[in-house]
Amino acid sequence: MLLPILILLLRTTVCFTQTSTGPPSAPPYFPVAFPPAPVPALATTTTTTNNNNNKLTPCDPGELIPGPTCTSFYMCVGWPNTAVRKVKFECAPGTVFIQDLQTCVAGDGDQCGALSPIASSSPAPPGPIQGQGSCSQYQLDVTGVYECLEPGYYPDSSDCAKFYQCINTMGCILKGILFSCPKGYIFHTGLKRCASVAEVGECDRASDAVLPTYEIQPVPVISADDLDQFFDSQIYWDVMPFLPDLPQVVVPILPFSFSRGATADRGSIGHGRTSGLILP
Structure with missing residues (x-):
């Protein structure tokens, strides 16, 4: 009676051992959801x-x-x-x-x-704008107040403080603009810029009395603090901050505005479009 029970227990152990020593099963798979990669923002353009x-x-x-x-x-x-x-x-x-x-x-x-x-x-x-020296020939801007031949600075013939700048504006077109040095300065023909009277002395360009037939308005005055910046500006758009708010115009002076023997108010003649009348 005891022997059949032992045989039955032995068979049960062998079967259990065989099933338990098989290859291990893979662990269960649980999918992991990762957050999506950030999308780069589109560049914006300001117009x-x-x-x-x-x-x-x-x-x-x-x-x-x-x-x-x-x-x-x-x-x-x-x-x-x-x-x-x-x-x-x-x-x-x-x-x-x-x-x-x-x-x-x-x-x-x-x-x-x-x-x-x-x-x-x-x-x-x-x-629209070209630097000086890039043109073989120039045309004269009809809105200018000086008959320019080439770019540069030119003294006013009757006012030591005033000078003309001829500058290339657009498409090899020269425009003449009248400026004035600040008080205590004159336009020095050798230096081609405004210079202090205390350093260079008085000017004698206006020694010949000339009765002007016109004047140019308005005439911007370059401040002493801005002289270096102004004369370093060789391109039209760099000069524009110094231009007057209104276009320069030639205003005729009527003859009856002067009495005979009166001292003429020295105006701007230069190479302007209207010739002056020499006093007797």
Whole structure:
């Protein structure tokens, strides 16, 4: 009776051992959800908008900004990150302004919105501003008050403090502008700049009495603190902060404004467009 029970227990142990010594089962798989990778933000572009009231927006000096029409643009004038003034230019006929190229290219103003920067490889006539020395010949700006022959500074023939600057404005066009040195300074013809009377002495250019037939208005006076900056400015947009707020005009002086024998008020004659009358 005991033997059959032992045999039964032995068989049960062997079966249990065989099943327990099989290959271990793999651990259960539980999928892990990781957060998605962040999506990089898209870069934004700020577009400077120009309107008719020509409000100033921060920009780099010399930067060209589209104007109110496809054939116009503004140039920022001033110091880094600050536009002191914006000056409007018009493209040559048959061209439109492309901001990416910073110039005018051949195209129709009616379809300028569809033009791409590579739509035309034909450049426009000379750019809006050129440095001195880049032109073989010049044309005279009709709005100037001096008959310029080449860029430079030229003394006024009847006022030691005043001088003309002939500067290349756009497309090899020279413009003559009348300026005045500050009080206590004269324009020195040798130095080609304003100099202190205490250092260079008095001026004798105005020794010949001349009755002026016109005067130029307004005439900006360069402050003593700005003299170095002014005479270091050889490009038109660098000179623009020193220009008067209103365009210079030639104002005739009527003969009856003077009485015979009266001392003439020394005006600006130079190479102006109206000749002076020499006193007897």
